[in-house]
Amino acid sequence: MTQQVTVAPTTDARARLIIAQVVASLPVSLRSAAARSGLAAVTGDSWSRSGARAVEDGASGVMILAPGLALDTAALDEIRRAGVPVVVDTTWSYNPAVGSAAPHLMQLADEDASVETRVEAPAGSNLDEVALAQLGLVRSALGDIAEFRIERWNVHGYEAVGRLASGSDVAFSAILTNARRPHASIRLLTRRAAVRVELPDTGTATCGSVIVSDETGAVLLPTSFETAHRAAWRELHGRVVSGSTSSDFEELLEDIKMLTSAR
Amino acid sequence: MTSNTTGVGFLGAGPVTQAIHLPTLARLGDTFHVASIMDVDSAVAESVAARVGARLTTSVDELLGEDDVKVVVICSPHQFHASQVIAACRAGKEAVLCEKPFAMSRQEAEEIAAVAEETGVHIIVGAMHTFDPGWTAAKANWDDLVATAHTIRYDVVLPPNPRFEDFATEVVNRPVGPQTAADRRDPEVAAAMVRGGIMGLAIHDLPLVRVFCPDFTDVEVLSCQVPTTGGYLVNLRVGDKAVRVTGHYTGSWEPEWVFEAIADDKSLRIDFTPSYVLAGSATAVLDFGPERHVFGPYDQSGYEAQWRFLAGVRAGDVQPLDVTELIHDLTFALEVADKAVESVRASAENMKDEARA
Numbered sequence: 001m002t003q004q005v006t007v008a009p010t011t012d013a014r015a016r017l018i019i020a021q022v023v024a025s026l027p028v029s030l031r032s033a034a035a036r037s038g039l040a041a042v043t044g045d046s047w048s049r050s051g052a053r054a055v056e057d058g059a060s061g062v063m064i065l066a067p068g069l070a071l072d073t074a075a076l077d078e079i080r081r082a083g084v085p086v087v088v089d090t091t092w093s094y095n096p097a098v099g100s101a102a103p104h105l106m107q108l109a110d111e112d113a114s115v116e117t118r119v120e121a122p123a124g125s126n127l128d129e130v131a132l133a134q135l136g137l138v139r140s141a142l143g144d145i146a147e148f149r150i151e152r153w154n155v156h157g158y159e160a161v162g163r164l165a166s167g168s169d170v171a172f173s174a175i176l177t178n179a180r181r182p183h184a185s186i187r188l189l190t191r192r193a194a195v196r197v198e199l200p201d202t203g204t205a206t207c208g209s210v211i212v213s214d215e216t217g218a219v220l221l222p223t224s225f226e227t228a229h230r231a232a233w234r235e236l237h238g239r240v241v242s243g244s245t246s247s248d249f250e251e252l253l254e255d256i257k258m259l260t261s262a263r
Numbered sequence: 264m265t266s267n268t269t270g271v272g273f274l275g276a277g278p279v280t281q282a283i284h285l286p287t288l289a290r291l292g293d294t295f296h297v298a299s300i301m302d303v304d305s306a307v308a309e310s311v312a313a314r315v316g317a318r319l320t321t322s323v324d325e326l327l328g329e330d331d332v333k334v335v336v337i338c339s340p341h342q343f344h345a346s347q348v349i350a351a352c353r354a355g356k357e358a359v360l361c362e363k364p365f366a367m368s369r370q371e372a373e374e375i376a377a378v379a380e381e382t383g384v385h386i387i388v389g390a391m392h393t394f395d396p397g398w399t400a401a402k403a404n405w406d407d408l409v410a411t412a413h414t415i416r417y418d419v420v421l422p423p424n425p426r427f428e429d430f431a432t433e434v435v436n437r438p439v440g441p442q443t444a445a446d447r448r449d450p451e452v453a454a455a456m457v458r459g460g461i462m463g464l465a466i467h468d469l470p471l472v473r474v475f476c477p478d479f480t481d482v483e484v485l486s487c488q489v490p491t492t493g494g495y496l497v498n499l500r501v502g503d504k505a506v507r508v509t510g511h512y513t514g515s516w517e518p519e520w521v522f523e524a525i526a527d528d529k530s531l532r533i534d535f536t537p538s539y540v541l542a543g544s545a546t547a548v549l550d551f552g553p554e555r556h557v558f559g560p561y562d563q564s565g566y567e568a569q570w571r572f573l574a575g576v577r578a579g580d581v582q583p584l585d586v587t588e589l590i591h592d593l594t595f596a597l598e599v600a601d602k603a604v605e606s607v608r609a610s611a612e613n614m615k616d617e618a619r620a
Contacts, residue, residue: 114490114511123527151485151498152505156413156527159498159507161486169488171496173507175414179530179550189420189492194515213516 002029003241006038008059015041015065018089022233029237039236044068048075055082061240062086063233064249069128069256079249085239086249089232090136092119092184092199096224096231097208098141101197104212104221105188109142111167112190119174119184127158128259130174134184135255138170141186141197145170145255150262160262202228269357269577270298272332274323274347275339276311277302277438278424279362282431282539284336285315287566290541294574295334301326310435323347327354334573337361341462345371348386352378358385358573363466364593372590379586385576388589390470391565392522392535394572397545398471398565400558401531404549408475411526415475415506417468420519421494423512427539447489450611454604457487460495461600464510467538468522469599470592475524478502479595487606497603508599528552536564544568 007023007030010016019041023030030039039061040054045068052075054062061084079086092098109115117138121130138145144165152159160172168188182201188194193214200206207223239246271288273280280300288295297315302308305321312319320326327335327350335351337344337359345366351359352375365388366372379386392398428434445452461469473479478501485498494510520535530550536542544561563571575581 112491114492114496116509120525152500154505156505159485159505161488169490175525176527177414177525177530178528178552179525189490189511189513189515191492191512192514194420194513194517196517211517215514215516218516 004029004031005060005237005240006031006033006035008036008038008040008054009034010041010043012041012043012065015043018065018229021227022230025230026234026237030233039063039233039240041065045070048072048079051075051086052078055079055084060084061236063236064088064252066090066129067132067252067256069132069260071253071256076253083245085236085245087232087236087239087246088136088248088252089229091133091182091202092137092228093133093140094232094235095199095202095208095228096226097197097199097210097221098137100221100224101186101195101210102141104195104210105142105186105197106166108188108190108193108195109164109166109168113168113188114190115142115164115168115170115186115188117170117172117184117186119182120180121174121176121182123176123178125176127153127174127176128263130176131158131160131172131259132252132255134172134174135259136252137184137186137199138164138172139251139255142166142168142170142188145258148172148258148262153263205230268292268294268296269333269574270329270331271295271334271336272299272301272326272329273297273311273336273338274301274326274343275337276300276307277338277436278428278434278539280336280338281311281434282428283566284338285311286431286541287564287570290567291570291574295570298331299326299329304436307436323350327351327356333357334577335359337365341367345375348375349378352382352384352386355382356384357577358387360387360389360569360573362389364388364462364596365589366593367462369594369597372593376586376590385573385583386586386589387569387573387576387584388592389569390467390592391569392468392545393470393565394568395535395545395565396561396563396568397533397535397547397559399568400561401533401547401549404556404558405524405531406529408524408526408529408531409477411529412475412524413504413527414523414525415472415501415504416521416523416525417465417472417506417508418519418521419464419510420515420517421464421510421512422514422516422518424539427537431539431541445493447491447493448611448614450608450615453489453611454608456489456493457495457497457607458600458604460493460510461497461508461603462596465495465508465599466596469508469596471522472501472506472508473592473595476501476504476506479591480598482595482598482602484599484602484606486610487603488610489607495603497599499599536560541566
């Protein structure tokens with residue numbers, strides 16, 4: 001029998017809605033409760049201070065949602081000292097398609113591969129949030145990012161170039177529009193092979209797709225109708241139950257530093 | 264019967280003539296017939312002429328002197344295009360269809376414009392996507408998208424051409440490409456790859472990009488890279504539009520050829536069919552928020568639509584192309600190519616200096 005973990009209340013409206021849907025879809029693993037000692041969701045520019053308060057209150061795990069770039073060093077130290085699992089529920093990283101694609105992408109991602117990633121988000125979106133989510137996606141799918149340089153950044157989106165630690169060049173872009181539903185994509189190309197990942201918005205459980213192709217044909221990997229939010233909370237629940245930690249927290253800090261420095 | 268149809272003569276009988284134009288003209292036998300084939304390689308001219316029952320020659324002048332050749336199609340190497348367009352106009356032909364680019368410099372383009380005006384010969388550039396029924400359907404329905412689009416994307420992932428040519432025809436004397444990968448870190452190699460990629464591949468749809476960039480003379484290249492696959496990754500500002508033009512060469516199975524224009528509340532995505540094969544038209548999708556309008560695919564490819572347009576011009580049913588617009592298309596492509604080359608050369612030089620240091 002799965003061990004049930006409680007989820008603490010939050011004042012953030014977006015987080016409340018996500019939690020309500022996730023708990024409804026993981027009713028055996030999770031339960032909303034008034035107690036502050038369960039899983040805590042923190043969000044926005046004050047996420048690090050909120051996270052520190054949550055672990056002081058006895059949270060058994062922390063979920064970071066849509067974090068801002070502001071960091072409070074003392075609060076970060078407090079979270080680290082607590083040693084509880086921390087998972088980052090960015091828009092795309094926990095989409096199951098990313099996990100399916102990652103081994104194929106990482107196998108090909110060397111200096112002979114060219115990677116492009118693109119995000120489309122609603123007009124008026126916070127570009128810092130969009131960029132952090134995209135960096136998180138690339139890290140989850142392809143590994144560490146060694147370089148990130150912004151070429152254009154305005155109200156319509158951004159273009160950036162970078163390099164993975166594995167040596168592949170990466171072109172990042174974001175386009176803000178209300179014409180289409182939000183989505184993200186990754187395309188890796190080599191002289192002989194390609195991997196294409198298409199990720200739907202987190203608002204529904206529409207499945208992402210991963211197509212791996214070479215000279216012999218193309219294969220669509222099995223699809224999963226699970227939202228990235230549900231998968232992220234499932235990850236946090238699993239880590240709390242097993243007592244393991246995640247690298248999400250330190251990776252988020254690296255991405256924030258990289259983005260802040262590029263801005 | 265060919266006597267009631269319009270005679271067409273080809274200057275150059277390589278894969279484009281063999282795999283694109285001849286199969287397309289086979290669908291338009293009630294309008295055109297191939298009268299003459301010219302190629303500098305007599306064996307190629309003979310083989311290609313024989314398959315359509317046409318005369319053969321190795322002389323440009325001889326073909327241009329043939330009275331029954333009313334339409335001249337120029338499929339020779341790029342560097343000969345401008346002089347052959349001018350010669351065809353001066354030879355009193357009715358129309359010239361020149362493969363893109365129809366010139367390699369602004370000066371050549373201006374000379375063509377002057378000759379076209381003087382002779383009144385209809386000139387068509389073989390930018391088949393500008394005739395594609397998917398594109399024309401989108402154009403009729405995109406509302407104010409040209410004014411409101413802030414982001415333009417034009418992306419090609421191109422598998423080797425023979426994969427398509429070999430289903431369109433049986434190619435004789437296929438040109439052999441480089442057998443070893445060039446070193447893209449060498450500034451001159453990178454520059455040549457980018458110029459070749461832009462004037463050879465990107466040139467197809469730069470006219471579509473230009474449609475969405477009214478300030479097309481205000482071009483800034485933010486970056487240009489040669490991807491590891493070969494090709495080009497060019498990040499541009501054209502007027503106030505963010506434009507990204509990318510091309511990759513890959514042996515992978517899946518071709519992609521996509522044009523997009525995106526505004527805050529509208530977007531257009533066109534997926535074109537691969538070159539060479541007569542696989543029907545592009546599919547255009549216009550998204551207006553919750554509303555989606557899909558156009559195509561239609562049976563007619565851009566190649567066929569281009570030939571039907573030419574027939575319509577000769578018959579007086581459609582307005583001929585404005586040569587000034589063709590000149591603008593070319594000068595825009597040259598501007599993008601020149602600035603992209605400058606950018607990639609500078610980046611490669613910097614990397615070389617850093618490596619030395």
